[in-house]
Amino acid sequence: MRDRIITGAFQASALTIILTLVGILLFLAYEGLPALTKKPFQDLRFAVHPSNPIQKLSAHECRALFQKNLTWPDLGGPDAPILPIHLSNLERYVGNQATPEKIRAFLDSVAQVPGILMALPPALLPPSLRPIEVEWSAWTALFGSSRWSPTYEPLPEVGIWPLLLGSLWVTFLSLLVTIPLGIAMAIYVAEFLPRALYYPMKVLWEVVAGLPSVVVGFWGLVVLVPWLQRSFHLTTGETALAAALLLGWMTIPLMASLSEEALSSVPRLLVEASYGLGATTWQTILRVKIPAIRSSLLTATLLSAGRILGETMIVLIVSGNAPVIPTSPLSPVRTLPATLAAELGEAPVGSYHYHTLFFLGLILFLLTLVLNILAYAITPAEKTV
Amino acid sequence: MPSPLLKRPSKRWREGALTLLVSAISWSMLVVLVGVIGFLVYQGGKVLSWEFLTTPMQEGMQAGGIAPPLVGSLWVSTLALLIGAILGTATGAYLSEFSSKGHLHHLIELLVNTLAGIPSIVYGLFGMALFVVVLGFGASILSGALTLSLLSLPILIRNAQEAFSSISTDLKLASLGMGASPVQTFWRITLRLAFPRLITGYVLAMGRLLGETAPILFTVAAYYLPAYPHSPLEPTMMLPYHLYALITSGTNITQTYPMAFGTALVLVSITLLLTVAAAILRFRLKKHLHV
Numbered sequence: 001m002r003d004r005i006i007t008g009a010f011q012a013s014a015l016t017i018i019l020t021l022v023g024i025l026l027f028l029a030y031e032g033l034p035a036l037t038k039k040p041f042q043d044l045r046f047a048v049h050p051s052n053p054i055q056k057l058s059a060h061e062c063r064a065l066f067q068k069n070l071t072w073p074d075l076g077g078p079d080a081p082i083l084p085i086h087l088s089n090l091e092r093y094v095g096n097q098a099t100p101e102k103i104r105a106f107l108d109s110v111a112q113v114p115g116i117l118m119a120l121p122p123a124l125l126p127p128s129l130r131p132i133e134v135e136w137s138a139w140t141a142l143f144g145s146s147r148w149s150p151t152y153e154p155l156p157e158v159g160i161w162p163l164l165l166g167s168l169w170v171t172f173l174s175l176l177v178t179i180p181l182g183i184a185m186a187i188y189v190a191e192f193l194p195r196a197l198y199y200p201m202k203v204l205w206e207v208v209a210g211l212p213s214v215v216v217g218f219w220g221l222v223v224l225v226p227w228l229q230r231s232f233h234l235t236t237g238e239t240a241l242a243a244a245l246l247l248g249w250m251t252i253p254l255m256a257s258l259s260e261e262a263l264s265s266v267p268r269l270l271v272e273a274s275y276g277l278g279a280t281t282w283q284t285i286l287r288v289k290i291p292a293i294r295s296s297l298l299t300a301t302l303l304s305a306g307r308i309l310g311e312t313m314i315v316l317i318v319s320g321n322a323p324v325i326p327t328s329p330l331s332p333v334r335t336l337p338a339t340l341a342a343e344l345g346e347a348p349v350g351s352y353h354y355h356t357l358f359f360l361g362l363i364l365f366l367l368t369l370v371l372n373i374l375a376y377a378i379t380p381a382e383k384t385v
Numbered sequence: 386m387p388s389p390l391l392k393r394p395s396k397r398w399r400e401g402a403l404t405l406l407v408s409a410i411s412w413s414m415l416v417v418l419v420g421v422i423g424f425l426v427y428q429g430g431k432v433l434s435w436e437f438l439t440t441p442m443q444e445g446m447q448a449g450g451i452a453p454p455l456v457g458s459l460w461v462s463t464l465a466l467l468i469g470a471i472l473g474t475a476t477g478a479y480l481s482e483f484s485s486k487g488h489l490h491h492l493i494e495l496l497v498n499t500l501a502g503i504p505s506i507v508y509g510l511f512g513m514a515l516f517v518v519v520l521g522f523g524a525s526i527l528s529g530a531l532t533l534s535l536l537s538l539p540i541l542i543r544n545a546q547e548a549f550s551s552i553s554t555d556l557k558l559a560s561l562g563m564g565a566s567p568v569q570t571f572w573r574i575t576l577r578l579a580f581p582r583l584i585t586g587y588v589l590a591m592g593r594l595l596g597e598t599a600p601i602l603f604t605v606a607a608y609y610l611p612a613y614p615h616s617p618l619e620p621t622m623m624l625p626y627h628l629y630a631l632i633t634s635g636t637n638i639t640q641t642y643p644m645a646f647g648t649a650l651v652l653v654s655i656t657l658l659l660t661v662a663a664a665i666l667r668f669r670l671k672k673h674l675h676v
Contacts, residue, residue: 003568013475027514190406203664210660212596310504312599337506363509372502
């Protein structure tokens with residue numbers, strides 16, 4: 001009986017693993033998917049002067065009007081200068097100590113202006129104005145835009161491409177460091193390193209992989225970033241390259257230890273056959289061993305890519321954090337994890353911004369999940385070599 | 386046709402160059418590591434003192450010590466390790482000793498591998514949604530410790546699994562043959578013999594947990610709270626986040642950077658110490674424990 005309880009407890013704790021993974025997926029979806037259904041202006045109404053013929057605006061047009069990049073005549077509206085009023089500029093007009101009466105009087109007076117465009121909660125909207133509809137498509141907003149300014153009032157821009165491409169760009173650049181250096185180290189350790197130094201080398205790898213990323217980021221900010229700035233004559237050294245060098249360096253141990261394991265597992269028969277044919281050490285490594293462990297190297301690469309993709313602090317500290325689509329290794333860049341780390345603390349729970357960030361988290365989770373599953377799906381192939 | 390005698394030296398030269406190249410690359414890792422740590426020791430050594438470790442911050446963050454984040458980090462990581470070690474060791478025991486190696490076993494192993502690859506910031510998001518918001522623990526030591534314990538599970542499970550399966554089958558069979566039940570065998574033989582290896586894994590996991598920043602951003606860490614926590618439901622400062630705050634928010638770099646160097650040195654020393662300790666422990670186990 002006691003034995004049953006104990007084994008039951010062991011089994012139950014193993015089930016927490018399943019619960020954790022399912023829980024992560026559920027919670028990210030639960031908080032992230034509303035980004036596809038909710039509108040950022042759920043509690044706002046848009047309204048124009050009754051003489052304004054416009055009935056409907058797309059989110060894009062409406063935002064352009066608020067930014068004064070479009071004028072009313074561009075859209076077939078009245079020939080009058082636009083006067084946009086929304087919550088955050090209202091405060092500028094009336095001051096932050098204004099009484100409700102004063103706000104009401106101000107709104108009633110500007111409601112007379114023919115070019116008025118208001119985005120306010122229904123309770124504040126002067127009744128003389130005519131409400132208009134603003135179309136919001138979540139898909140266009142998330143995937144059809146190349147700008148990320150999620151707190152812009154009253155219509156935020158939540159295009160995820162700059163962040164997604166930023167993440168992929170940094171990952172790609174980091175892999176350029178990780179793959180060759182990782183494989184080189186694996187070759188050295190598997191083939192040339194004196195036995196006595198094998199264990200110290202492994203410890204070295206473990207230490208590098210275990211360095212707190214915030215410390216590495218800080219070192220990068222103080223040493224690497226100014227150095228890059230001087231050597232490339234940049235206005236700022238906080239670039240994708242800085243992040244990639246640090247991330248690539250920190251991920252080498254993972255790449256190297258996986259490759260080293262694979263190299264040491266190449267069957268003796270193959271190796272001896274190669275030597276027997278007169279091949280040199282390096283010919284055997286490059287022509288026999290490396291081709292034999294192709295699939296393991298691919299697995300190692302995918303796992304390294306997953307690790308790099310999810311790294312947060314280094315990128316947050318040294319990459320400049322500009323949410324623009326990167327064009328060169330020297331452009332500042334912002335990644336998915338860095339965005340989450342930088343913005344989630346400021347997004348009110350349940351707000352559109354909050355849901356959008358969870359949506360980003362969901363994308364990041366699915367990306368790394370796919371990379372990992374792919375990596376493990378490839379692994380068994382190596383055993384048939 | 387070139388004679389083999391002429392070809393050989395060039396080949397040998399090329400091979401030597403390649404060998405030299407990979408060895409240079411390999412040892413350059415050590416050079417960079419020494420560079421990073423040396424720099425931190427040089428810069429951080431200037432502010433490091435007993436007082437720096439034992440007194441709270443002063444004047445915002447521009448002076449004083451780092452005692453509150455240090456204490457907070459130790460609290461959260463210890464609690465996380467406690468939860469993670471219990472769950473992780475039990476799961477490892479199940480996988481290695483008690484499961485019937487069927488579909489469930491393979492599913493769990495696959496999920497452990499998958500969880501190991503999930504970014505720590507995603508754990509942070511999950512911890513925030515579940516522990517902070519839905520369960521209502523708020524930003525607190527408990528929320529952070531639970532989040533971090535989930536993060537540490539893959540390392541701890543794998544370690545426990547390896548530890549248990551490294552114990553020789555002969556001993557387990559002998560125990561079973563004497564009439565002990567599988568659970569008795571596990572309790573009296575496998576667990577005791579695997580204990581040193583388990584401890585090694587805990588030390589390693591502790592080193593990793595202390596350095597994690599992303600998962601604690603939204604679950605525990607207070608930006609500035611120069612007090613010591615009294616209950617697990619309070620928020621606390623933590624070293625990695627304190628370092629981040631010092632780096633990014635300081636308006637007065639000449640004042641905050643020395644503090645940041647000191648904090649970074651402390652953080653890196655603790656994680657380095659734990660990682661190396663775990664490595665040495667494991668090395669000695671490999672050498673001396675032939676059971």
